[in-house]
Amino acid sequence: MAADLLGPAEIRELAARLGVAPTKKLGQNFVHDPNTVRRIVTAAGLTPADVALEVGPGLGSLTLGLLPVVGHVHAVEIDPTLARALPETAARHTGPGGVDRLTVHSADALRITAADLGEPAPTALVANLPYNVAVPVVLHLLAELPSLRHGLVMVQKEVADRLTAGPGSKTYGIPSVKLAWYADSRPAGRVPPNVFWPVPNVDSGLVAFTRREPPRDDVPRKSVFAVVDAAFAQRRKTLRAALAGWAGGPDRAAAAIVAAGVDPGARGEALTVHQFAAIAASAPGPSSAVE
Template structure:
């Protein structure tokens, strides 16, 4: 596998041959360090019978590492030129390339069904992509993604942390997440002006049988005005501060608390009590947070 991985010279030569230049619009930073590829594949703890889902394979650096570790790889690439070129770089028979937007793919597209998400995600859509795929693909047992370090910190933060927010809570609904290391800018072309971080996650059962959209609506409302107490922040969602306070007290949550102090289970308890009392505003349909998409 080591000899097949792409280094800096191979990446630039391949890009030149294809007439491809990385674009900011698509958040393209091509990984070109074989040691980092090996590190990602090892940290993902893949099984030989896994089906890996890669988003944004680009020129195929990580794809080459993945095809040697699992029984099948699905690569979702939004750039038509890169999607068309990938089978020429990664010639494995157990690779399926999907020219598509990862934010719009549906589960019925993949056969065999993916079991692990392993990807160097475009920074500008990293959080929505992870949340969408976890919602759309119940067969995913976990994954390892590389994102901007600041986003990695948010995704893995716990209650009480300064960076705990919407991404932290929504990922916690689906999975247990943990930081899996830092990646320096020098392993990419072009070199980004930020560090990257690895986030590993393992799916678990949701903390409640309350519909996800109902819980995420509470989360969105709580963090839309994160400096306010929950009594004030949830007033619009509940139909007034008094109704919000009634729901919070019945759910066992202090009306003077703030969103950053609550676990995903407590948000679910609030949603459940609102449902019981007949309160609660417009539900969040997608699970992607509008206020803190990548922050």
């Protein structure tokens, strides 16, 4: 099954026919460059055994690239007009064999669950994510969908840098640590603004990830994330000071940090996800993680 990918003229014609104008509120920037679509699909390392989950398919550019190479595509689209139009676009550009392997979910990706998606369970997240919700969407889907084994997402370049940063980097922070809880990640390339309509004023970046087992199985994720949130809420403070509220005082914080084998005088930006987990395991105190 071959797909007839959408170019700039097809994108604008389809949008006009549907009466759709991209909105900043929904973070809509539609890819209109077939070569970029091919690049994303190739970089995602997909096989026919994969079931792709696409968030924000929009007018269908990436969807058409995914359908020929995977066993099934779950497309989650919050805009009901675009969700209704996607199967017709898939049928027109890939034929019946394509649309039969597509399930469109008119839903908010931040609320989607495994039960909502049903079978076949998704194994790969491949998406051009809306800039304004990219990090929450990735973390929510990894938490809700244990079947996701790998993925490639396109996000704002600055966000891509944050997601893939390592300890000690200026861009290392909450998104870096929380993604590291679920998966190994790496930057997978830069995408220029001119492949989108409308053209954003920033570059985009590709983030590839492969799920692995959590750093520890003896401490809940929410407890670890509570430590992460506290450490970076005041990132210029030492851990002893930054974690005082979480632990119930600076002395209790210091005791938990030392028990985890970490220097209380260090800052959160220097710690690995394993060290954050060790602190949480040493003193699993009050937790109010934001996932």
